[in-house]
Amino acid sequence: MSALGPIPAAVAERQRLDVDLGERGYPIVIGRGLLSDPDCYRPFVVGKRVMIVSNETVAPLYLEALRAGLAAFEIEQVILPDGECYKDLATLNRIFDALLERRCGRDTTLIALGGGVIGDMAGFAAACYQRGVPFIQVPTTLLAQVDSSVGGKTGVNHPAGKNMIGAFHQPRAVIADTATLATLPARELSAGLAEVVKYGLIADRPFFDWLEDRVPALRALEPAALATAIARSCQNKARIVAADEREAGQRALLNLGHSFGHAIEAGTGYGTWLHGEAVGTGLVMAAQLSARLGWLEATAVARIRALVASCGLPTQPPTSLSSARWLELMAVDKKVQAGRLRLVLLKGIGEAVLTADVDPALLRASIASAQAGTE
Amino acid sequence: MSALGPIPAAVAERQRLDVDLGERGYPIVIGRGLLSDPDCYRPFVVGKRVMIVSNETVAPLYLEALRAGLAAFEIEQVILPDGECYKDLATLNRIFDALLERRCGRDTTLIALGGGVIGDMAGFAAACYQRGVPFIQVPTTLLAQVDSSVGGKTGVNHPAGKNMIGAFHQPRAVIADTATLATLPARELSAGLAEVVKYGLIADRPFFDWLEDRVPALRALEPAALATAIARSCQNKARIVAADEREAGQRALLNLGHSFGHAIEAGTGYGTWLHGEAVGTGLVMAAQLSARLGWLEATAVARIRALVASCGLPTQPPTSLSSARWLELMAVDKKVQAGRLRLVLLKGIGEAVLTADVDPALLRASIASAQAGTE
The missing domain is CATH 1.20.1090.10 (Dehydroquinate synthase-like - alpha domain)
Structure with a gap:
């Protein structure tokens, strides 16, 4: 595999990469202050409804900003407990519960607001809900921004092994707001x-x-x-x-x-x-x-x-x-x-x-x- | 959509259709006595190991015949309770438990032996286990033979709706042995x-x-x-x-x-x-x-x-x-x-x-x- 070449000098404040996967390709947008920018979501939300999936740590910090960015849509939300230990089938099922309780159809777009655990679970829920609905990753940790949001791997853990249950399901877009790293523990x-x-x-x-x-x-x-x-x-x-x-x-x-x-x-x-x-x-x-x-x-x-x-x-x-x-x-x-x-x-x-x-x-x-x- | 034309007169005892889905295409083999025929499985099993998924009603009737057909492979099995009421995430998890307990890798082929519920659950387990392993449908009910085995729909029910959680995952082959219908309740x-x-x-x-x-x-x-x-x-x-x-x-x-x-x-x-x-x-x-x-x-x-x-x-x-x-x-x-x-x-x-x-x-x-x- 050929190298990417030297690191460029200063980069633009907002960058966009395109992941080339044919009809499943999608953009990754990186920059400060993207969370509440409607232009980051409008091209990628399918239908009129979104279901935000977040956790009890991230939601108090960034949910309102995200909701502002999504104001053009009908917004539902489900807030899960925080932690890798909740990355399991039982917690996944709470996303399905929320989707069904709100009567969400196949034209609902899931939005993952959080780190890798939220991204993996919301992505897997999107892969499985009614056999597949669209989703957007809004990663708020460095790990999720550099890794979990790219590649389409979604899933949950099993007591006998990590990520043993999952699916390949590509997001419609990844919106990586670097400003969210300010609250990330060292x-x-x-x-x-x-x-x-x-x-x-x-x-x-x-x-x-x-x-x-x-x-x-x-x-x-x-x-x-x-x-x-x-x-x-x-x-x-x-x-x-x-x-x-x-x-x-x-x-x-x-x-x-x-x-x-x-x-x-x-x-x-x-x-x-x-x-x-x-x-x-x-x-x-x-x-x-x-x-x-x-x-x-x-x-x-x-x-x-x-x-x-x-x-x-x-x-x-x-x-x-x-x-x-x-x-x-x-x-x-x-x-x-x-x-x-x-x-x-x-x-x-x-x-x-x-x-x-x-x-x-x-x-x-x-x-x-x-x-x-x-x- | 144009019709298929008149029904042909007598048909061959063993028939084969090919479902044309490009690289995900697969054959459907229909006939009497296929269950224990090694030629029905050999071309479609990936790797050396199979995990048979069946239920408490079907296994006593047909598991031995199927095992005879699969004698060339290392055979694992998981027998689930019978019934639509068990088509849920908890029962699905028993398939994952069995796969992990037996240390099955990605090269294990799942074999669904039973009706639509078993086919849907084993297929969904195959779609999700380590993000996707191959599977073969061996339907033993008329409903599964004519319907559930074709189309790649897999999944489980949620209390709020049938088949609300699932995936599209095509089998490698469908082996429909019509002799199994002899024990099917009217x-x-x-x-x-x-x-x-x-x-x-x-x-x-x-x-x-x-x-x-x-x-x-x-x-x-x-x-x-x-x-x-x-x-x-x-x-x-x-x-x-x-x-x-x-x-x-x-x-x-x-x-x-x-x-x-x-x-x-x-x-x-x-x-x-x-x-x-x-x-x-x-x-x-x-x-x-x-x-x-x-x-x-x-x-x-x-x-x-x-x-x-x-x-x-x-x-x-x-x-x-x-x-x-x-x-x-x-x-x-x-x-x-x-x-x-x-x-x-x-x-x-x-x-x-x-x-x-x-x-x-x-x-x-x-x-x-x-x-x-x-x-």
């Missing part, structure tokens, strides 16, 4: 940066280099840096998704750090580690295993660990999980095909590869060293 | 015939005429008659679905009788009336309303009522529902667009039309007359 901002770093690692070395300088500016919410990082991440994800919408091949690269990360999240109980924290550590672990295979220089591993740490993210896995439990948790992951554990590893910074060749003994040793802090 | 055979009659009414007058003669043979399970009726129904449905996979227009014609039927099912409590019984009465009610609009001759209404009755189906709606409740139930139905009730009615036998022009007062009067038996 820990969640860091979690979002894990996915930003991931894009540099997978296939964009200029972006990785840029991040080594700009992480402090991002953590300080400097507008131009944020817009650049979000747009560049979305561009990276969009071109991978566009090339492979149904996750047959290249798209699997997006799982860099995620097999380890999912195991951390599931093994410690969802919600203990934030998803992005687990991914941050997972990126380091993927780099360490890559080095153990002789694919990556020790200096590269050190740079990756340093960048992840500079984002305010953990770089060492929990010691509470036995190595047997690790392998067990990684084996339920969706990367298993025909019983073989497939992993995304690194042949260099900006060069991720999918492999099915990992010796379980080597994997076990790498995990143990990472836990001991000796890798 | 009442369910009749329910299946309601959908058969529906195809004649929508767009196939020669088939309607043929049915007026052949219903006794079908109720006596005469093999050639069954094969002809199933194949012809599937052909009718397949050509409508192929023309309109996502239900934008023509496909809505398949709902002939169903708006009324859904109201009967929901209003009396799911499971009191069989789906096909409600549809049978719904066909008569659609004909009656069409006559009230001046679109259909009284003689045609009489022929339709007589054919439905000859199938062993009810032709008169329950008197327990008030007319307000009827309209309320019909308004939740998926046929509502922009607040207008869209209905499928008849301009003749073999000529169904979708209309949004029905005066609610006329509809109310027609329902009242049908309830009173004076229509």
Whole structure:
């Protein structure tokens, strides 16, 4: 995959990318103050009614601004409890309850206002309600703005595995208002940066280099840096998704750090580690295993660990999980095909590869060293 | 839509139709004794593992035969309770539980062995498990063989409405073994015939005429008659679905009788009336309303009522529902667009039309007359 080229200098305050998926393609609009701008929604709402799906944390902060932007439509809303632990079939059903109670037909557009959990659940509800209604993502966390809003993956967790139940359902549009990051807890901002770093690692070395300088500016919410990082991440994800919408091949690269990360999240109980924290550590672990295979220089591993740490993210896995439990948790992951554990590893910074060749003994040793802090 | 032409004379014992949906196209194989024939499955199973989804009624009768046909694969199974009342998210989750407990990956093929409820639930589970795995329909009721197995509609009910939660997900193949009908209760055979009659009414007058003669043979399970009726129904449905996979227009014609039927099912409590019984009465009610609009001759209404009755189906709606409740139930139905009730009615036998022009007062009067038996 060819790189995106050097990072441009200053970027416009409002940017628009188009995700090229043929008739399911859609725009991502990024900028400050989009939330209450009617022009962001008008072209994408189908019919006269919208159902806003949000949570108890985000709604008090941003629901009124969004309602102002949607004033031209008949507005319904459902406010869910906040947290990954509510990303389940029972909470999903509350969206269906609300839609049916309000007699919403197929011409109702769902609007997801919140982070990745809200986006995944509202998107899955939109995929399933009457077998499919339109939806718009309005992500309010950095993680959701750079990652969850792109790619059409929607779904809920099962006690036995994260995102095990879901659908591919593309939004009509993604409206990413960077002003909403002002109220995001620092820990969640860091979690979002894990996915930003991931894009540099997978296939964009200029972006990785840029991040080594700009992480402090991002953590300080400097507008131009944020817009650049979000747009560049979305561009990276969009071109991978566009090339492979149904996750047959290249798209699997997006799982860099995620097999380890999912195991951390599931093994410690969802919600203990934030998803992005687990991914941050997972990126380091993927780099360490890559080095153990002789694919990556020790200096590269050190740079990756340093960048992840500079984002305010953990770089060492929990010691509470036995190595047997690790392998067990990684084996339920969706990367298993025909019983073989497939992993995304690194042949260099900006060069991720999918492999099915990992010796379980080597994997076990790498995990143990990472836990001991000796890798 | 052009008709299919005259009904052919004797048909081959094993027939194959191809549903033309491009890369999502699939074959429907119809015949006696297919259940345990490995050749029916081998080309369509992806990977080495299958998960059979069946229920407590069907499994004791046919699970062993199916397992014999699938002997080349690693077989898992999950047996659900039987009945429309279990077509819900909680029972669906038991399929996910089983898949995760057995560590099934994305290369597992789900096999639905049972009637429409099992097919809809297993198909929806296949649509959602890890965002989509392959599945094969092995329908064991006439209703499922002629209707539920074609069209890719999958889903579950919500207390506020039937099939409100679901997905479009096409099977890899449909294997319809007519020998399984030998154990089908007469009442369910009749329910299946309601959908058969529906195809004649929508767009196939020669088939309607043929049915007026052949219903006794079908109720006596005469093999050639069954094969002809199933194949012809599937052909009718397949050509409508192929023309309109996502239900934008023509496909809505398949709902002939169903708006009324859904109201009967929901209003009396799911499971009191069989789906096909409600549809049978719904066909008569659609004909009656069409006559009230001046679109259909009284003689045609009489022929339709007589054919439905000859199938062993009810032709008169329950008197327990008030007319307000009827309209309320019909308004939740998926046929509502922009607040207008869209209905499928008849301009003749073999000529169904979708209309949004029905005066609610006329509809109310027609329902009242049908309830009173004076229509």
